[in-house]
Amino acid sequence: MKYFSVFSLGCRVNAAETNLFAQTLINKGYETRHPRKSGDPSIIFINTCSVTAKANVESLGLIRRLQFKFPKAQIIISGCADTQNIKNLKNITFIPNTIKESKLNILKSLYDPTIGDKFSHTHRYLLKVQSGCTAACTYCTVPILRGFLIYSKLF
Template sequence: MTTFAIATLGCKVNAFESESYLESLVERGYFEVDFRERADVYVINTCCVTNTATAKSRRRINQALRSNPSALICVVGCYVQTHGDDLKKQTGIDILVGASGKSGLAQTIDDAMQQRSLPYVHDIKDITTFEKLKVTRFQHHTRAYLKVQDGCDQFCAYCIIPYARGRERSLALHDVVDQARLLSESHPEIVLAGIHTGRYGKEHGTDLTQLVEDILHHAPALKRIRISSIEVTEITDAFIA
């Protein structure tokens, strides 16, 4: 039996993405173990929003390399997108996936088990559509996260996020509702997560208020909806009402 372990750093969006990787790998017959244990495959879902997060990402990579030098090492996420060239030079890393290509990660791991060294990082300017990931339930949490938005268009001088996550994009409203309904079968509470959640739906002609109303209507089993990463200036009168 092929074992895998996942380390997740950073935000709730990363937590959702890691759960998708876990579910996809289990469906393919892989068996999850604790990241501190020896595994055949290690997935490190990285963060780079601060220097501390970047350092923790590097430590997790090195921890995996020490735990099993012959393991397949897959590094994913923001740190890869911003420091991909440096990571390509590091011995022992087999897969690099930046801000896109995440939905096919399990297949990429399957392929890499046969042929190592498959790193790729797409140009952040080319990432313009929301990449849908499937999560039916969270294995280790009572509360579920649901990624509804990604990216940021603000380009603040002090922030690396637009270069790590790309431009703003949202999951289509009907897809959010479908996934919320599915998650509500196992979780009484969900957290709507995004990089800039308050700007949800701008490219679809909808907004966060409409999204919450539709979820409440179509997923009546939910007891509570939380919203992460929203600015106070984005809370409208309609949303409060």
């Protein structure tokens, strides 16, 4: 059996993207696996947060812990992580938020809504409407890391 683990740090946008990624893997025959259970995950998806310096440190700490614990796993990083810190890590696939249009098209092409959501542990489906905001709060690095907002038709 092929196993995967997902971790979502930060906002509901990250949670929605993480659920979509997990659902895609389930549709491809993978089974979700919590890192404390038997069966090492072959894929680990981490959706990071860098709204504050503390969130950025937590994201990088989680990545390093999982790299150490599962050295054979393919680790995929997304979210608003600080790219300068991610580039220094080895054996990491990083999907930057600056390629939002491509990311959206990739996710749309992989997800079949007729299959249903087998991953979410709630009865509510998270529908991603927007990535980030246009405010320039002094403590927040998200507008810089995520790039400009874009408009995209779903169908």
